[in-house]
Amino acid sequence: MVLLLSLLACSxxxxxxxxxVEVPTGTTADTAALGLGIVDLAVGSxxxxxxxxxxxxxxxxxVSDLDLDGDLDLVLANPADATYVALNGGGRFTPGPILDGSxxxxxxSAADYDGDGDEDLFLAVGGLEGIGHxxxxxxxxxxxxxxxxxxxxxxxxxxxxxxxxxGYDEPVGVASLGGTWLDFDGDADLDLWVDTTPWPRFxxxxxxxxxxxxxxxxxxxxxxxxFTDVAVAVGLGNQASSRYSSWLDxxxDGDLDLxxxxxxxxxxxxxxxxxxxxxxxxxxWALEGADLRYPLETFATAAGDxxxxxxxxxxxxxxxxxxxxxFLEGHVLWLxxxxxxxxxxxxxxxxxxxxxxxxxxxxxxxxxxxxxQDLDGDGLLDVFAGNGGPGAGYPNMVAHAARLEPMDxxxxxxxxxxxxxxxxxxxxxxEAEQDPTTAAVYPAYPYRTHAGCVADxxxxxxxxLMVMNGGMSWVGGDAVKEPNRWFQVQQSPAPGxxxxxxxxxxxxxxxTPVGSRIELVLEDADGSQRSVWDTLRTSTGFAAQHGTRxxxxxxxxxxxxxxRVHWTDGTVDERxxxxxxxxxxxxx
Numbered sequence: 231m232v233l234l235l236s237l238l239a240c241s242x243x244x245x246x247x248x249x250x251v252e253v254p255t256g257t258t259a260d261t262a263a264l265g266l267g268i269v270d271l272a273v274g275s276x277x278x279x280x281x282x283x284x285x286x287x288x289x290x291x292x293v294s295d296l297d298l299d300g301d302l303d304l305v306l307a308n309p310a311d312a313t314y315v316a317l318n319g320g321g322r323f324t325p326g327p328i329l330d331g332s333x334x335x336x337x338x339s340a341a342d343y344d345g346d347g348d349e350d351l352f353l354a355v356g357g358l359e360g361i362g363h364x365x366x367x368x369x370x371x372x373x374x375x376x377x378x379x380x381x382x383x384x385x386x387x388x389x390x391x392x393x394x395x396x397g398y399d400e401p402v403g404v405a406s407l408g409g410t411w412l413d414f415d416g417d418a419d420l421d422l423w424v425d426t427t428p429w430p431r432f433x434x435x436x437x438x439x440x441x442x443x444x445x446x447x448x449x450x451x452x453x454x455x456x457f458t459d460v461a462v463a464v465g466l467g468n469q470a471s472s473r474y475s476s477w478l479d480x481x482x483d484g485d486l487d488l489x490x491x492x493x494x495x496x497x498x499x500x501x502x503x504x505x506x507x508x509x510x511x512x513x514x515w516a517l518e519g520a521d522l523r524y525p526l527e528t529f530a531t532a533a534g535d536x537x538x539x540x541x542x543x544x545x546x547x548x549x550x551x552x553x554x555x556x557f558l559e560g561h562v563l564w565l566x567x568x569x570x571x572x573x574x575x576x577x578x579x580x581x582x583x584x585x586x587x588x589x590x591x592x593x594x595x596x597x598x599x600x601x602x603q604d605l606d607g608d609g610l611l612d613v614f615a616g617n618g619g620p621g622a623g624y625p626n627m628v629a630h631a632a633r634l635e636p637m638d639x640x641x642x643x644x645x646x647x648x649x650x651x652x653x654x655x656x657x658x659x660x661e662a663e664q665d666p667t668t669a670a671v672y673p674a675y676p677y678r679t680h681a682g683c684v685a686d687x688x689x690x691x692x693x694x695l696m697v698m699n700g701g702m703s704w705v706g707g708d709a710v711k712e713p714n715r716w717f718q719v720q721q722s723p724a725p726g727x728x729x730x731x732x733x734x735x736x737x738x739x740x741x742t743p744v745g746s747r748i749e750l751v752l753e754d755a756d757g758s759q760r761s762v763w764d765t766l767r768t769s770t771g772f773a774a775q776h777g778t779r780x781x782x783x784x785x786x787x788x789x790x791x792x793x794r795v796h797w798t799d800g801t802v803d804e805r806x807x808x809x810x811x812x813x814x815x816x817x818x
Contacts, residue, residue, distance in 0.1 A: 265722040268657045271688070272716040273665045277316070277696065279306060280670040281325040285711040286311040288698030289357065290337035290408070290773030291683040294349045298371050302687050302777055304696065305351060309334040309359055310703035311711070315377060321688040327377050329367060334359045334703065337408035337681075337773035341742040343420045344368060344455055349742065349778070351379065352388070352422060356405035358592060359703055361429055363389040363403045388422060388449050388457050391442040402442060405429035407473045411768040412486050413740045413798065414464075415506040419451040420740045423488075427471045432592065433494050437469050444469040446490070465508040470496035474530035474600065474772050478542035479745060479765070480515065481569045484798045486745045489544055491531045497523035500572075517571040518640040524555025525562060527590055530600035532771035534611045535763040537634055537647040540749070541566040542765060547600040547615055547772070550590030560585030561597070561615065565639075565646055573643035580651045586617050586627045595624035600771040601682035605695055605717075606630065607725030607783030609752075609762040610649055614695060616679030616772070620705040623676035623712070626697075628654040662713040670713070677712040681774040686781050687716070691727050691811055693781050694718045698773075726784040726810035730793065732766055733817045738799045742778055743818060744768055749794040750808075752787035759791060784810060 588596025599616020701710025
């Protein structure tokens, strides 16, 4: 099998020559004609994750400078294995503190919820493997730079929901798939959303009504570090198999709205945040005859500005072919028509060529990992879909956003720029390098892929894709422990990047100012200007946090015109002194 890969030199739609090269499947695609190579840096960086003697059952990853030394560290969530901090020392990672050695930890979310300058950790427990009590760890960086975490779950009150039925006075364990920090009520304190599923009733309508089974939590921060679950009180009391919902500002009013992703048996819901109360706008926001309740098979969702127009869009990762509704082609891309609603651009974007469908049920192969980030630094968001199932691995999918094309999308949506994708999947489809120094056993390729985190982990100025691999704790035992990957797109000439960190004052915006938007205004060689947009999020896609230090790719721009920060309180800060390669800290 070969891939005919078309690589456009620019992401802004200019008519540069297109180079066509045959790339054999299963190679590293080190092609001089393309000026492009995909390499796996995991062995050299220590990131295959053979810490403590074996590979792991990888699920989630979170990027954060936990020890405040300037390097981005990683937290690796490994259910029924050691979940731990991997400390970064100049691009080489070593095992740090173990956060838990055996719990079913599926995801980690990092943010400075207590305003002391370092990022704390929420651990989501259970996932699709069982139930348990979530945990909150307060980070306390000691003067020597070493890490110390204090378990504050009990005093914070976030271990699980308190049932309303008479006779319960202790929180119960649930199946949590992830946590997202946000300020839903605008009081500059970070609140916490937790997606849960009615384990083990994934595909059943038989969910006991009026219970906490399958009900998500929205933990409201009182400002002193204690949280109360207000999900029902603010209108978010659905019971469903929710997994990897997306928080995004659909109307650019400064507060985050919610796309609640409910797989298999319940409809999806788009909730608009109206002053801390949530209103169902699913029907109102569907343009050109779409129905945003579908598809039912969405395994995960991710938000991002796909066409770089300053409005949050949505990508839905579908496991298997949809069985009903308007979205029957595979994964789904909705563009935000400048606050008028969402329009489906899946077909015209070429997103599903090809679509690795697998099967609908979780026990077979299909999408699990879900990453919507810029992998090659051209300023457009690419798609990484990690595939597999409990029984076996499955080839992963990578769709590269090659350019934007203006398209008339109908009378309601109007003319919008649409990203057009090219298939880069075969470039990433090669087995892991075997490290001669490890005693870990290498399983057969392909692997069972989960979270993919994108950040400049090496510190060389360009981003890498950290990929978590491994199977279920209850299927296959040690045989499903698999090596992680650390992919980098290497190209000549190399694109530029600008690194931006945002710090809130805790009065007008939270210390980690989730929801604030970064706009990088660029000038291209022809004198035209364009903006690259990014929104500060703590978690997006499948169990992935790409870090609160944001890296924006500039492609072939010749100059940075301005950096603007659109804070959630409505103010805008602008700087004109930013250049390629700069690492900028902006404080509200």
